[in-house]
Amino acid sequence: MLELLQRMQARLDASPHMLRLGRLISETVLLRVDGDEYYLVFDKGHLAEVVPGPSRKTPWRFAITTDSEALREFWKAHPKPGFHDIFGLVTIGRAKIEGDILAMVKNLRFFKEFLALPREEALA
């Protein structure tokens, strides 16, 4: 997962439109996958750091908790219904979002496109 997140980090840096969308975003997002924690530290639209957890000292703005099997389906070019969107994963009970959800919603296109970056690899 860490390696994949690092690939997403590089892909984000190579996506000018996403850096433009995210230019005001400097937040830490906690991603939990199969119980493993990853702190995604965004700085002005760049993913500055991916810090594996657990950590009790790292504050985060919002957290997304899911599982690797759900993400594998989510990242397919044509996921099954419900697996095609992060809110879909939430509605089918395969993900939950905690914390300041409004911070996510205000920048929803950026965070959705970031989370879907491996789907572009699937399409490639």
Place this chain on the structure above:
Amino acid sequence: MTFEPITGRYLTVEVAGAPRRIYVEEAGQGRPVLCLHTAGADTMQWRHLMNDAEVTKHHRLIAFDMPWHGKSLPPKGFETEEYRLTTELYIETVLAVADGLGLERPILAGCSMGGRIALQLAALHGDRFSGFIAIEASDFQQSWYDIDWFHRPDAHGGEMGAALVSANISPYAPAEERWNTLWMFMSSGPGVFRGDLWFYTRDESLIDRLGQIDTARTPVHILVGAYDLTCTPEDAKRTAAAIPGATVSVMDELGHFPMSEHPAGFRPFFVDALARMQAPVVAD
């Protein structure tokens, strides 16, 4: 240079005791089909079907922008008004436009909130129409989002709304039409999507009215996309089951905005729905 066959004009009708300047598009000839757009969008959602010569050969497709949407102005004094669509206001608007256009028992085709009001009209004013194509339509379901997200001074409601509703677009939708669909939400007026959702997420009155719908006089066909998180196939099937004689089709590769997000995928379902709008002969 070739113009599209769609023509657009403006019509002023009275709604809630005051004039509303309504933008109306149409194409084709034959049996009229009045088309209603979704929340937070406008008539552009119908342009593919209106440009489809086979569809318009025997059907006159008419779509209009609801007040506050697209090229229809909000009412005078809107600057101090909180826009909240209601069932009553929506019904009055649709009937006023149908009357203003002199339509005689058109088919009513509506998507999402347009599908919800189509079913309300089927229950309360079924005699005014000759059939109902209710797309992504259901009795009622709780929202999985907070409608107040979409109208706030510190963020762009349209961009948030577009990012949210992208959850309802099928991964099979062509990218160009996905983004054209989202553009309508991005460009909607401040508070308009929220005001539409006020109607869509809070009014449960349709549930008790479904049994009143007389499909022997006016057929009801419900279409629902498998990728629709807002009105799921389960929601649509539950709704159809409560309307004696209603039929439902699940569109496996489509989402909540089928005529807009994936025109080619939706076309056969819409053509089939039109064919179902032949009411059985009822002796008076």
